[in-house]
Amino acid sequence: MTPDPVSGVLWVPPIAAALLAAIPAYRVSAIVNVVASGIALMFALLLPLADRPGAGHLLFVDDLNVVFIVLNSFVGFTASIFSASYIEHELETGRLAPMQVRYYHAMFQLMLFGMNLALTANNIGLMWVAVELATLATVTIVGLYRTHQALEAAWKYFILGSVGIALALFGTILVYLAARPSVGEGMDAMVWTTLVAHAKDFDPSLLNIAFVFLLLGYGTKVGLAPLHAWLPDAHAEGPTPISAVLSGLLLNVALYALLRFKILLTGNSHAIAPGPLMMGLGLLSLLFAAFMLYRRRDIKRMFAYSSIEHMGIVVFAFGMAGPLGNFAGLMQMTMHSLTKSAIFFAVGHLTQVKRTQWMPEIGGVTESHPLLGWGLVAGVVAIVGLPPFGVFMSEFLVVSSALARDPILAGVLMLGLLLSLGALLLRVTDVAFGPVKGPAGPVKAAYLPLFAHLALVAMAGIWLPPPIVAWFQHVARTLG
Amino acid sequence: MIAPLLVQFAQMLLVLALAPLLTGLVRKVKARLQRRVGPPLVQPYRDLRRLMGKDAVMAENASWLFRVAPYTIFACTWVAAALVPTFATGLMFSWTGDLIVVAALLGTARFALSLAALDIGTAFGGIGASREAMIASLAEPATILIVFCVALIAGSTQLSNIADHMLNAHVGLRVSLALALVALIVVTLTENARIPVDNPATHLELTMVHEAMVLEYSGRHLAMIELSVSLKLLVYISIVACIFFPVGLAGAGAGPLAMAVGAAVYPIKLAIGGVLLGIFEMSIAKMRVFRLPNFVGAALMLGLLGVLLLFVSRGM
């Protein structure tokens, strides 16, 4: 009998977390971390193929969350490989003590658990709890270095996150209140599948208010401007694998929660259309991040702002909705996760070897570290939306469906894209090219995650496998 | 077949034969106006013969370009002259190139001369070439605009057709034609390095343009260049004559009589042009180099005005 993939995805990380908390040897724990992530990934890959259990009160699996789970597990796996070599270097240089590493590994898996739980939850309350669990786990890792900056970043993340948590909870309560008259009291009124089925009978006004709170609550986690403030610092000060996971996964999970509620709202014809709100916030984030990128000097913070920008695009795309908009949003999100985590993999090793995140002190890395340097350049070329990478295709779809809807919006979108491209290129040109600055010693880097991601992204830009396309299209239709 | 060919060759020989004479005439007129006796009319021929007889003396570091340039310049000018109807319009090879081609051929000659001026690597060559380039950058567009003016009226850029049109159709007095004529005269003075643009007789370093470019030439090379200079003057006067005073030109397929008339009238036109040029040169002073753009630019503006008028109203 084959094990149930859902349980596998869900329970491997917490078991691994417990195990890792017990293992003192960092080499072993790094391997365990990779293996556990790999097992979770295998379960995740089984998910689309396996029979799906019926939706329970707590958990369920449908096409939408499978996309997220597979992506999550994949990036989690590659990040764990990267993390192994990253952490080894940190131990060698003495930036981290073995005890911290132990803690880090446990939290890494705990975070994965939180995210997987949030994704498989069929209960809006459980989902809320899971998102908070993942957030709190990352908060503690962000402060791992115990430097002042790291602690402050973690603190900022914690406070803003807590307020976000509170707002999201209030929204959840309001959804329950809206659902209660038609669904009945108790657990049923928090089960998502039931909620969707009855969404048309809900009180629209209550749903509206609920959505405002959920949008801001989960939007804080997504990193939408003006709720983004925690994001750049958390990315910049935490260990780089966590930056990759934050950008690649956690933002997606929060987005996923937002999407679930969006579906709910779309199901009720009297409620406000969530689309324009999301489009507005998305555009705001995009433009804001684009301008903010120009003044960045810290390389990780810069790419964090780029994540804000891309989440803006994704939210904009989902806000536009329609089969095309949703497809574009899904693809943009997937591509962003893969690309951004690849960038952070490269950046992580580079900052280790250059011993700084300060871009003016880094230069000519394509010269001193050709593979890492070109990996970074390829990642940036991908993330700014140039072919042959997949981000180009998804941004093309976003922009062209925006064009069909309203050229003015498309114009603003393009302005944001161009501005952010300019900013990223401006900085990365100096980092990647020109005279070599900073230490040029050899680096023990994990190239596999970096180039595997880039290869996937490049392939997606040229050719998407038809099954994936069909799947995404199906999901896009269910998103409305 | 044979007759047109003969006419064509006759034309080529005629311009070659008359060109030094025209230069001599201008010099003579200027000398007489200065109350000098001046050199005889045939002096340019003597000069040419003497130059050809001498050894060519060339700088050590001159390249092949320096040696090829005089012949190129001469050939281009000569072919340009061959394309301009002098006494008859139906030249056999007139369709080889139109007025634009004529102007461009002269441009090729100038290009070659400027390069040759730079070849030795002396300061004077550079002075000449750079000033020449500046002047030409205004004179050439002016020429093209004059061509436009005329072509728009005649409906053709072929010189033969233009001349026929001017001769036969009732063109009448036109503002744009008048503008074009004035512009063309200015261009003629400019392109031929005449006063007030340049003084063909000076070797004063601050003022010279054309002479600075040919300083390094001697012997047969210099002869070719001198001959080209004379030819060029003749080409321009011929163009003026052929477009604006086509009187006496033999039409296409005209008989020998008309040809003879044309051949008789043509030297008279040249002579009148030469005399007028001499008088004009004597009555005006040489300009400073950086006042030239105003002078040549005026021609450009006149040409543009003429073309604009034609575009806006066909009656002008």
Added chain:
Amino acid sequence: MHGISFDIAHMLAGFLVLASFSMLYQVRLYALLNVLALHAFVLALSVAWQAHIQDAPHLYITALIALGFKAILIPWALRKIVFRLGIHREIEAVGGIGPTMLAGMALVALSLEVMLPVTALADPVAREDIALALSVVLIGLLTMVTRRNAVSQVVGFLSLENGIILAAAGARGMPLVVEISVAFSVLVACIVVGIFLFRIRERFDSVDVGVMDTFRGGQG
């Protein structure tokens, strides 16, 4: 039966808003902490009343947590912190007390306004209950935004949270309320411990280790 029980619930919620207002009004830290205790106490009463009328015994646990943890433990801990860290006893408010109060009024009006069209809650009283909870949440946030002092910001967060618990308790039959209140208590405890550990005196951001006053989220 509904009439009187809802009236009481309504009244308690009203008290909570009043307590929130009095938080806005305070200029001294100790007084503020007293108000916080009162706030939590009113919440405990309110939740207990809900437990009673909804016949939901688990809500009593929530009420107990509110009473024990929020009304007693947290104010006590904060008092300790204020004393130990030598925090300035007066609250620095942005924009002055008067305008803040006016803003609070506006927030209550806004909450009522957005809740007005809600028809799902058949009973208008329940609707206003939620509206009051919303007011408490908004005023709590306002407190956080307008107070420069870390402790008073925690107080703001707590009152925000109280509003949420109020709403959750008021939502008849809502599951997980107890779990949520426990989770929140842990969160609040973390914040309080954090303040103490990081010696945050004046603001949330100045994790005070001396030099780091200049650092605010990195220059890059």
Added chain:
Amino acid sequence: MIAIVPGCIAILVALGVAGAILARAPVGRWIVYGGCLLVGSTSLVAGLIAIGGPTEHLVLPLGVPWIGMHLRLDSLSGFFLALLGLGAAGASLFAIGYGRHDQEPQRILPFYPLFLAGMHLVLLADDTFTFLFAWEFMSATSWALVVAQHKDEGNAHAAFVYLVMAVFSGLAMLLAFGMLAGAAGAYTFDAMRAAHPTAGVVAAAFAFALIGAGSKAGLVPLHVWLPLAHPAAPSPVSALMSGVMTKIAIYGFVRVVFDLLGGVPWWAATIVAILGGIGAVLGVLHATMERDLKRLLAYSTVENIGIVFVGLGLAMAFQANGFPTGAALALTAALFHALNHTLFKSLLFFGAGAVLHATGTRDIENLGGLIKRMPVTAATVLVGCFAISALPPMNGFASEWLIFQAILLRPELPQWGLKLAIPADGALLALAAALAAACFVRAFGIAFLGRPRTPAAEQAHETDIWSRAAMGIFAGLCLLTGLFPGAIIDLLAPVAQAMTGARMPVQTGDPWLTTVPVASSRSSYNGLLLFLFVAASGGLAAMVVRRVGSAVLRRVPPWDCGFPDPSPMTQYTAASMGQPIERVYGTAIFRARSTVDMPAPGDMRPARLTRTRSDPVWDAVYAPLGRCVTFVSSHLNVLQFLTIRRYLGFVFGALIVLLAALALWQ
């Protein structure tokens, strides 16, 4: 037929991969450039066949899944494919030899074939996605090539400006296609052809296509990246960028305006014509004052692109007025000039590359006398200079002559805008042609003639056989297309027919291969005969003179008006060569200023002449834009350093705003 081209693209991609793997091995160069040479030749032949052949379609299961990759090979893409193949083959041939000197071949070899692949794909694209994919891919790969020599100062910045402008152009093209696609969101070009857009849509699509293609082609005022980026790339790539990629942009413009839109209103034609004319003059003026050889060539590209756009503008004007034969003439002239520019600009960049390699400098002030040390390079570059200066009998003259004929064709166009624009264009083109001659006299004269100004120039050596072959072939082609313009015109006939519905008269039947654009009574030109005449007269003159006069040649020190000076530093410099023109035109347009710092008598320090000039377009458009972005970003940047309380304030504010909006909405 069409299947060959995707095959070529696949081979190019494979070559790119091979280049990445074999970059450091000498054989890598042979494989990559040799392969590109073969592919380029194939494309040339395929393109030539496709011009006259039927329109072919192909759909590949790539790209956006539910659309697929639509490819189409028709006469227009066939012509540009041939042009691309020619340019690519030439550049690759040149690069086989030149590539030996690349310091870091691993930065060039992988991207060179990919760049070519991108350009191939643009020409075949028949849907929006494929087009933009290829368009941006072309930009991205060429960006990598621009940044290949990253250690030279300014190159990184050049690459940055380049890519931003390239992406800007892509976005503008996307807007243009989006306009054409309409609300239905059609992606295939066939759907756009079939659509009947409203006047407003046509106007918008035209404007965006002009901005998009114009900024990729280097049309003023969107040209600023071009003089930065083209010189920064390795010379074969510069040749490709200037000679071919700008033509791909022109292809994009023609495709949208003539094919997809099927005609635009007259005011659009006016704009194009005027911008083209201004661009031609501005570009060449810049070139005349430039001392960096490759940058000079890049500015000259701006000029020639302007000329092509003048031709396109005329074609649009004639089409807008229902005069297809005129449109055919103007379009043919424009495309012919595009081809010519590919030929001579590639040639000149090859020459510049050879000089750069031989002397290590691109600054013509440090050159001189190369004609003796690099005779083949000098001779071929001289041919290129003749051609680019629009002098008969070279090809540049033939195409400009055709454009002049188009200008003169029909003065009675009814619209006032065209009445003013067309004659003004005539003047501007004539001015540009004259200035181009001045510019290239200066460039060739200073770099190749005179005496060597530096030891580097003195020790220069002739370039390798492959480079010489490439330059020789292109010089020959410059001459051949100049001598037989009729053949090119006939070649272009199907293109003109497809785009304008008319064609120019058949040329090959004319006696003596004369070119007759409209009617023989109007104008005609015979480059072949003219060339033979000039050659015969020159030869004859030389023969006669040597027979009649003296044939002796004596070599002596230079005369120099009696001031023999041994120092080559006393030669005229490029700066002084350009000074008169700078003084006449530059003071007003470029705010060119010269200040002399003359030491007092007895002071031993040298006198200094400082010259400054600025690009008016940069000052008026780009600098303010840059300042604007800086202003906004530096003011927004405050948001990075706020206290948590303020960030919470944002959350609170957002909440209040949304709730208030909700209250109002209800």
